[in-house]
């Protein structure tokens with residue numbers, strides 16, 4: 406289904422971590438990018454940049470750049486995961502011992518095997534320096550001085566990553582609207598430099614994350630009963646292990 410109701414796009418969106426080999430229409434990727442740059446962004450700085458990898462060679466180079474050389478439990482091709490099952494999951498951090506490590510390694514392998522099937526990978530980059538330059542301009546300088554946060558930035562919040570995240574969400578939603586699936590994931594700090602080198606990313610740009618795109622290999626889950634796993638992505642992820650927090654736990658009307 407292409408061109409859905411907005412509420413359907415929001416409800417259907419799940420991180421997709423396994424894809425079919427059906428090619429992604431280039432117009433769909435173009436629309437994801439055109440929508441991405443309509444995202445709200447601080448000072449209209451637009452400090453983002455996107456490296457689009459839509460050929461088998463480009464995608465393969467992405468995975469080889471972002472995979473550690475030697476990882477316990479690495480896949481048959483000897484590489485590990487980029488973002489992977491870790492994703493800062495506190496449960497994973499709490500795990501200890503060889504059994505947990507082996508389980509984590511297996512999960513990471515499954516993650517990588519699935520993610521490598523994505524025919525398109527978009528690396529989302531952002532320039533902190535672009536924001537500092539923008540907020541030194543005449544129409545922003547006074548507000549920046551008044552706000553005066555820590556260090557040389559006028560805010561405590563890294564707007565460069567916030568904005569790249571907003572652009573990424575628009576890409577994810579547009580993918581759903583195009584009948585595609587996508588997954589946003591992070592690149593571990595140890596792999597960022599290799600990624601930057603492989604694709605000649607200028608020093609100024611930081612990696613916010615990556616959006617993998619393709620046709621979902623698994624059918625979308627049925628909306629329905631609550632509890633962990635309900636409505637979770639069939640290709641795994643934290644929602645298979647933890648429930649969505651109820652609105653009344655997170656919304657504080659009129660004050661905390």
Ligand SMILES: Cc1cc2nc3c(=O)[nH]c(=O)nc-3n(C[C@H](O)[C@H](O)[C@H](O)COP(=O)(O)O)c2cc1C
Nearest residue numbers: 418419420488489490492589590591638642643644
């Ligand atoms: C900042 C951020 C980082 C994420 N990193 C990863 C990752 O490294 N690997 C992964 O598989 N998913 C990653 N995710 C996806 C989340 O696991 C997912 O959005 C969350 O569990 C909710 O599931 P849903 O998006 O399918 O509804 C990330 C999402 C965000 C917003």
